[in-house]
Amino acid sequence: KLIEPLTKQEEDKIFSDLGYSREQLKKDLEYLRDWLQKQHHLPPSRLTESDEFLQMFLTGTKGSLETAKRKLDNYYTYRGFSELFDNRDPLISGYSEVTDNCYVGIMPQISKQAERLVYINLTCADPEKYDIVLQVRRFVDIMDIKLRMEGLSTSHLVVMNNKCGTPGHVLRVKPTIVRDFIRIIQDIYPFRISKLIFINTPPVMDTLFNKLVMPFLSKKLKDRVLVTSKGPEILSKYIDKSLIPKDFDGDYLPLKELSDAWSKKIFGNREWFMNELSERTDETKRVDLNGYTNSYFGVHGSLKKLVID
Numbered sequence: 001k002l003i004e005p006l007t008k009q010e011e012d013k014i015f016s017d018l019g020y021s022r023e024q025l026k027k028d029l030e031y032l033r034d035w036l037q038k039q040h041h042l043p044p045s046r047l048t049e050s051d052e053f054l055q056m057f058l059t060g061t062k063g064s065l066e067t068a069k070r071k072l073d074n075y076y077t078y079r080g081f082s083e084l085f086d087n088r089d090p091l092i093s094g095y096s097e098v099t100d101n102c103y104v105g106i107m108p109q110i111s112k113q114a115e116r117l118v119y120i121n122l123t124c125a126d127p128e129k130y131d132i133v134l135q136v137r138r139f140v141d142i143m144d145i146k147l148r149m150e151g152l153s154t155s156h157l158v159v160m161n162n163k164c165g166t167p168g169h170v171l172r173v174k175p176t177i178v179r180d181f182i183r184i185i186q187d188i189y190p191f192r193i194s195k196l197i198f199i200n201t202p203p204v205m206d207t208l209f210n211k212l213v214m215p216f217l218s219k220k221l222k223d224r225v226l227v228t229s230k231g232p233e234i235l236s237k238y239i240d241k242s243l244i245p246k247d248f249d250g251d252y253l254p255l256k257e258l259s260d261a262w263s264k265k266i267f268g269n270r271e272w273f274m275n276e277l278s279e280r281t282d283e284t285k286r287v288d289l290n291g292y293t294n295s296y297f298g299v300h301g302s303l304k305k306l307v308i309d
Helices: 009-020 022-037 044-048 050-058 065-080 095-101 132-147 167-171 175-188 201-218 231-237 257-270 270-274
Strands: 102-106 115-120 155-161 193-199 225-227
Touching: 022 044, 022 050, 022 065, 050 065, 050 132, 065 175, 095 102, 095 132, 095 231, 102 132, 102 257, 115 257, 132 175, 132 257, 167 201, 175 201, 193 231, 201 225, 257 270
Parallel strands: 115 155, 155 193, 193 225
Antiparallel strands: 102 115
């Protein structure tokens, strides 16, 4: 299984960590569904979302209904403002290649600390074969599937191996994609990050993080980032070896097997990505336009421009 069901003990720990209860979650879920019924500007698919999907927004925001509503609105609205959502067909030219050039996998089990472990391994040293737009789009595709499988949002510990990173890879990075992806992770999707660890990081990629990534992160998230030239031997400080892939010096299955399983799931849901997940908002139907503002879309959902030096 891509995601193993949580045990009652694991659920209890998550609820305890959140200061939330099953009873309150059930009430909030009913409220959120009623609220979605009235949001006619949001796509029709909002009405067919699973309980698991909505519960992720509620637990990912620690039971804050207002924050959950804002993130849900942003979740659908942002599809119209980033090229990451322009074509969601996983059979688009180049998509299958990125699955071979960079492995992405998620541990089916959570850790004893109730963390969801995410591993990324850049495997291709040829920058000409590296398409950052499709690579990030694939990561978003994985997150969209994951959102509808878990039901309870845990904190995430993310590990990326940059051993194959070169100056050429850095030159192919698009600042707007970096910006969009960080917005998605940090402010739109209901995921909490406990740690971001970048291992085997060459100096040129260290510079990239400092110039293009760190400026977009909140102070809280900046404090949780570790960029190091050291290898996977440092991971045992944070993660039990049984939950570390073999190619990261652990005892679990190789990351490629996890990555291939997620790719198979994506390709098997092609119609869903091209239909429901491609629906956009209808801003002409948005109620209380003057009240809709946030730091990313501005008034009435018009994207604010961000100048990048």
